[in-house]
Amino acid sequence: MSHDYESTAWAEHHSDVSTGLARLFESLSEVFEQLIAIEYDAPWERVCG
Secondary structure, three states: OOOHHHOHHHHHHHHHHHHHHHHHHHHHHHHHHHHHHHHOOOHHHOOOO
8 A cells, every 4th residue: 555655755855844844833832932921921020111
């Protein structure tokens, strides 16, 4: 039985897919970090000025 991940297209573009997924997960991580910072923001600890 042949699988898609065994095809030549996968072999030729494996690094592109891996790089794209790494960028996607990095972007998602940044978004979640920002959301967590907003959720747990402590306005009384901000320095004014």
